[in-house]
Amino acid sequence: MAETAAVLEAQRLENIQRNRALLQDLGIHRKHIIAAPKPVASRPAKKRKLDFVNLPSRSSARIASAPVKHEYLDPESEEDKPTRRSGKRKSAGKANVKREARAIRDTTHDTEATSAVPTKDVEALRDGWARWTPAAGLPTRDEDSTFHFDDQPTFTPNKSPEEMLREGCFGGSYFRPLYSRRLGITVSDDWRELPEAWTAGLDIGSWLTSSTYNPDINKYKVSCGQSIEEWEAAGWINHTYDVRGWFQWYCRFFVGRRCDDDERQVSRWRKCVGETGRWRRMLLKKYVALGIREVFDDGEEEEQIDVSPVVHQTCHHWAFEVRQNVLDAYWRTGR
CATH class of the missing domain: 1.20.5 (Single alpha-helices involved in coiled-coils or other helix-helix interfaces)
Known part of the structure; x- marks a missing residue:
C-alpha cells in the first residue's frame, strides 16, 4: 500500500x-x-436620510458627454441622489444590483392591462393627448410628506413628479423622441406640456430627453425596468391617453387631468408601492434584515453599503420613497 x-x-x-x-x-x-481571492471586509449597515424639499438642479458636463452604456430602460414597469459625490460609490455588490434589476424586468406583469390599440386616427389621438381640461385640484400633502387626492383615497405617493425629475429618474430618457410601432409615428417634445416650474434650471437634454439611458442621472445611480417599447409590444400602453405610460399619466393626473385609465394606473401603483405593494414590502424587508431602524444619509461614507439601490430606484420611479414613519410602522407591524 x-x-x-x-x-x-x-x-x-x-x-x-x-x-x-x-x-x-x-x-x-x-x-x-487564477487571481488570489480578495478579502471581503465587513462593513457597517447603511442608513439612509431623505430630504422632503426640492433639491437644486444641476448640469454635468461629465454626464452630458458620457458614452452610451445600454439601450433605454424604463423602470415604470413593476415596477438613485443628485447631491451625491461624483466619484465611484461602493455598494452591496454589482452582482446583487444586476440580479435585482433582472428580477424587476423579468417579473413585470400587468394582468389587468389589455392591448389598447386605438381605433381613432392618429391625429385625433394627438389632439386628445394635448386637449384636456383639469377636472380636479392639486393634491394636499400631510406632515409625513404624503400626497392625498380627494377622488383617489388609496393613491398616496410621497414624491411629486417635479421631485422625481429633479432628483433623477428614468436615466434622463423618459421624454426622449419615442417611436411607437402601434401608431407608426415618433412622439417628441411632449415634455413641454409639463409646468415650467418643474423643469426650470434642468438640463433638458440630459435629464429628460437623452437618447440613451444614463444610470448616473438616476437618484440611486442604477438602471432597472423595461423600455416603453417593450411595454407597448406587450399591450400595456393605453395609447388613447398616455403614449409613454405610467409616469406621463402621473404627471397629468397630478395637475388635475382625469380619464378612464385612472383606475388601472392607480391599481398598478398599489400593487407596486401601495401599503401591500411588492416592491415596497421587498425594500422594507431589506431594511429589517440589516437591522436598520432609522433613515439616514447613505453613500457618503465609502465603506458603507447600499440598501438595495435597484429596488429604491424602482420605488422612486413609482413616486414612493421610504420615510421614517413608513419604516417605523413596518418594524411595529411587519407590513
Whole structure:
C-alpha cells in the first residue's frame, strides 16, 4: 500500500513539473490564470436620510458627454441622489444590483392591462393627448410628506413628479423622441406640456430627453425596468391617453387631468408601492434584515453599503420613497 502511494505521489509531482514546463513554453503563467481571492471586509449597515424639499438642479458636463452604456430602460414597469459625490460609490455588490434589476424586468406583469390599440386616427389621438381640461385640484400633502387626492383615497405617493425629475429618474430618457410601432409615428417634445416650474434650471437634454439611458442621472445611480417599447409590444400602453405610460399619466393626473385609465394606473401603483405593494414590502424587508431602524444619509461614507439601490430606484420611479414613519410602522407591524 505504501509503495502504491509513493508511486502515485511521484507520478503526481512529475505531472505537475511537466505541466509547469508546458505553460512556461507557452508563455502562460499560473498567476495570470487564477487571481488570489480578495478579502471581503465587513462593513457597517447603511442608513439612509431623505430630504422632503426640492433639491437644486444641476448640469454635468461629465454626464452630458458620457458614452452610451445600454439601450433605454424604463423602470415604470413593476415596477438613485443628485447631491451625491461624483466619484465611484461602493455598494452591496454589482452582482446583487444586476440580479435585482433582472428580477424587476423579468417579473413585470400587468394582468389587468389589455392591448389598447386605438381605433381613432392618429391625429385625433394627438389632439386628445394635448386637449384636456383639469377636472380636479392639486393634491394636499400631510406632515409625513404624503400626497392625498380627494377622488383617489388609496393613491398616496410621497414624491411629486417635479421631485422625481429633479432628483433623477428614468436615466434622463423618459421624454426622449419615442417611436411607437402601434401608431407608426415618433412622439417628441411632449415634455413641454409639463409646468415650467418643474423643469426650470434642468438640463433638458440630459435629464429628460437623452437618447440613451444614463444610470448616473438616476437618484440611486442604477438602471432597472423595461423600455416603453417593450411595454407597448406587450399591450400595456393605453395609447388613447398616455403614449409613454405610467409616469406621463402621473404627471397629468397630478395637475388635475382625469380619464378612464385612472383606475388601472392607480391599481398598478398599489400593487407596486401601495401599503401591500411588492416592491415596497421587498425594500422594507431589506431594511429589517440589516437591522436598520432609522433613515439616514447613505453613500457618503465609502465603506458603507447600499440598501438595495435597484429596488429604491424602482420605488422612486413609482413616486414612493421610504420615510421614517413608513419604516417605523413596518418594524411595529411587519407590513
